[in-house]
Amino acid sequence: MLKAICSKKDLSLCSYYNCISDIIDSEELEKLKQIRHHISTTRFQHCVNVSYYSYIICRKFRLNARSAARAGLLHDLFFYDRKEYNSSRGKGQPHHSRMHSQIALKNAGELTDISVLERDMIEKHMWPVTLAKPRYKETYVITVIDKYCAVLEFCVPRVAKVAEKLKN
Numbered sequence: 001m002l003k004a005i006c007s008k009k010d011l012s013l014c015s016y017y018n019c020i021s022d023i024i025d026s027e028e029l030e031k032l033k034q035i036r037h038h039i040s041t042t043r044f045q046h047c048v049n050v051s052y053y054s055y056i057i058c059r060k061f062r063l064n065a066r067s068a069a070r071a072g073l074l075h076d077l078f079f080y081d082r083k084e085y086n087s088s089r090g091k092g093q094p095h096h097s098r099m100h101s102q103i104a105l106k107n108a109g110e111l112t113d114i115s116v117l118e119r120d121m122i123e124k125h126m127w128p129v130t131l132a133k134p135r136y137k138e139t140y141v142i143t144v145i146d147k148y149c150a151v152l153e154f155c156v157p158r159v160a161k162v163a164e165k166l167k168n
């Protein structure tokens with residue numbers, strides 16, 4: 001079942017799914033299921049979380065929800081280990097936080113057609129770490145949702161563990 005963090009919905013049964021159905025089962029996204037992200041989740045699940053909540057917020061504010069769903073799903077489409085990269089990074093090589101959005105954009109463009117809006121969303125999702133300012137409202141949405149999901153992904157498993165301990 002395809003789910004987002006803190007949601008009980010089966011995402012494959014709702015309108016959100018129509019926006020990403022052509023890419024969700026791709027080999028590239030499949031690979032992300034094997035990569036740990038934000039300590040307690042996978043990169044795939046993180047991308048689904050950002051995709052779904054960006055879609056919901058953009059739909060609510062009558063922005064481009066389809067592009068939000070697609071850019072959210074592709075915004076962290078890179079395959080290296082963040083810690084390994086940063087520890088072996090040479091002098092003058094950019095920090096992971098600045099570089100991975102460019103790699104994700106390149107990988108996303110090889111997987112599917114990327115609109116100008118989706119390009120801005122993927123490229124600048126780390127703003128303000130990446131200095132170029134977002135050009136669209138949807139890009140501001142993804143920058144906030146990405147950080148919001150990172151916090152949820154870190155906190156929710158810990159809160160669940162404490163709650164479980166208190167029960168016993």
Ligand SMILES: [Fe+2]
Pocket residue numbers: 075076100101125126
């Ligand atoms: Fe990212």
Ligand SMILES: [Fe+2]
Pocket residue numbers: 046050075076146
């Ligand atoms: Fe992210």
